[in-house]
Amino acid sequence: MNFKLNPKLSQKIAFSLLLMATIFVIIPVLIIIFNIIKNGYSAISWEFLFSMPKDGMRAGGIFPAIIGTLSIVLCAICITLPIGVLAAIYLNEYAKDNLLTRIIKLAIVNLAGVPSVVYGLFGLGIFVMLLNCGVSILAGALTLSIMELPVIITTSRAALNSVPYPFREASWSLGVSRWQTIRYVVLPNALPGIMTGAILSIARISGETAPILFTAAAFYVPHLPKSMFDQVMALPYHLYIISTQIPNMPKNIIFGTALVLLMLVLSMSLVAIVARIYFRKTRKW
Amino acid sequence: MLRKATDSIMEKVVFICGVMTIVFVVLIFGFLFKEGFSFFKDYGVFSFLTGKLWYPTSNPAMYGVFSLIIGSLLVTLGAIVIAVPLGIMAALYIAEIAPAWIRDVLKSGVELMAAIPSVVIGFVGMVTLVPMVRTVFDIPTGLTAFSGSIMLAFMAMPTIVSISEDAIRSVPWSYKEGAYALGATKWQTIRRIVLKNAMPGIIAAVMLGIGRVIGETMAVMMITGNAAHIPSSIFEPVRTLTATIAAEMGETVKGGLHYRALFAIGLVLFAITFIINFIADLFLNKNRK
Numbered sequence: 426m427n428f429k430l431n432p433k434l435s436q437k438i439a440f441s442l443l444l445m446a447t448i449f450v451i452i453p454v455l456i457i458i459f460n461i462i463k464n465g466y467s468a469i470s471w472e473f474l475f476s477m478p479k480d481g482m483r484a485g486g487i488f489p490a491i492i493g494t495l496s497i498v499l500c501a502i503c504i505t506l507p508i509g510v511l512a513a514i515y516l517n518e519y520a521k522d523n524l525l526t527r528i529i530k531l532a533i534v535n536l537a538g539v540p541s542v543v544y545g546l547f548g549l550g551i552f553v554m555l556l557n558c559g560v561s562i563l564a565g566a567l568t569l570s571i572m573e574l575p576v577i578i579t580t581s582r583a584a585l586n587s588v589p590y591p592f593r594e595a596s597w598s599l600g601v602s603r604w605q606t607i608r609y610v611v612l613p614n615a616l617p618g619i620m621t622g623a624i625l626s627i628a629r630i631s632g633e634t635a636p637i638l639f640t641a642a643a644f645y646v647p648h649l650p651k652s653m654f655d656q657v658m659a660l661p662y663h664l665y666i667i668s669t670q671i672p673n674m675p676k677n678i679i680f681g682t683a684l685v686l687l688m689l690v691l692s693m694s695l696v697a698i699v700a701r702i703y704f705r706k707t708r709k710w
Numbered sequence: 711m712l713r714k715a716t717d718s719i720m721e722k723v724v725f726i727c728g729v730m731t732i733v734f735v736v737l738i739f740g741f742l743f744k745e746g747f748s749f750f751k752d753y754g755v756f757s758f759l760t761g762k763l764w765y766p767t768s769n770p771a772m773y774g775v776f777s778l779i780i781g782s783l784l785v786t787l788g789a790i791v792i793a794v795p796l797g798i799m800a801a802l803y804i805a806e807i808a809p810a811w812i813r814d815v816l817k818s819g820v821e822l823m824a825a826i827p828s829v830v831i832g833f834v835g836m837v838t839l840v841p842m843v844r845t846v847f848d849i850p851t852g853l854t855a856f857s858g859s860i861m862l863a864f865m866a867m868p869t870i871v872s873i874s875e876d877a878i879r880s881v882p883w884s885y886k887e888g889a890y891a892l893g894a895t896k897w898q899t900i901r902r903i904v905l906k907n908a909m910p911g912i913i914a915a916v917m918l919g920i921g922r923v924i925g926e927t928m929a930v931m932m933i934t935g936n937a938a939h940i941p942s943s944i945f946e947p948v949r950t951l952t953a954t955i956a957a958e959m960g961e962t963v964k965g966g967l968h969y970r971a972l973f974a975i976g977l978v979l980f981a982i983t984f985i986i987n988f989i990a991d992l993f994l995n996k997n998r999k
Contacts, residue, residue, distance in 0.1 A: 545955075
């Protein structure tokens, strides 16, 4: 018997399967976010956000972890953003299609693929040990900045590339030099794209644990960091510690910490995503 | 004059920043290789790669990485089996079927999903999935390779969906028009024309997803139970390469054999992800042409 489905019917079945798969992909995100908000919001208070931990972290707040994460992340983005944008300018505006360019592109692809814990090893070897930064904000920030470099380069390059070529030609034909054209014509037009990429990067590295595990993060520091060479507590590492290493940890503090971390990361990502959609719609060309 | 000088200086500055990416890759490899190689000299590459026992604190210490490699592969395989079909189907839906505004919402959702930190995913897995796996399958512990695979499948999803979706959308419109003109339904066109042409990009997406899963550390460490042995089924605890580095580095003597052994594991991971990314890049370039 040669049984064949009517093409219209098989299309209907296939499309509903695809829709179901999509729902299946999206549902866990909602479950995770909902679960953390439901169990964590009761822990959130001024005291929780702005005071030091007490009783072996079983009470009190997470202020030093928030400050620690912010200082590492701001430091990292200050290092990686200029290098990344300049590298993107090289690739998009100067580089010819030759062997060197191909090797640079391959290097970027590979930097993006190196596991985060391997960046941690590398940071430990070079920044903590060889360059003698110790386990510190600086060592962690340098490690994260290299890790984030490929993302910054890729997003910045896409932003530069979206500036129409005639903009450059018009500028050159007025006798404006190559760098000035980039500085005054290309970069301003690419800025929204570069900034959204940077915000997404900040969000991403705020949640990274493995790279700072041996380079910056401390189990517990009773005071706030005073310089770049201090060890700090960090939100993601703190979450890891209190959820796995400390017995009899009150559940709502763990969920509260997870909620603060999640909101920090998601709100920044959301800002970047909305900004990108907005800029795309208002772009004049 | 000044303008010319600025121009040539800036040209060199951006060039240096571009080349820096190569320097970093070489530095990372160099560092892993330096420590790893000195470990191989003391312990032997062969006994490292094929040894089944990882007992860094026993006397004499055993640094056999084979069971860790099996652990990583098992968790990765499980994750890929779950994530690939779902991911490609979702990518097809987003790229070909969803109306424009739903597509925007779904794409943003996928991007937000990629932003959720892995410790948060690990923690949620610990408190929800792990007890569930334990009761449903009636096993002594829910900290198993299976639980790890489910969480990792979820983490590989954004990579697989967004890159496949790009590949599917880059299939030229004229190909589809050709199929419609011959009377094919939308589904027939998707199945026979779109999927076939997007295949190199989809393969790249899968490779990058595998790379992401193999390198994932925190969630895996929190969920898979960290028992360094060769599991007889997916419902047993396993320990991965990444989790071993993260869990043990803090206790090592800097420069000691154990410390260098962990760098050797890093070297193995670097080699695996290098190959995976290289292949993915080949497929991506093929797709662009």
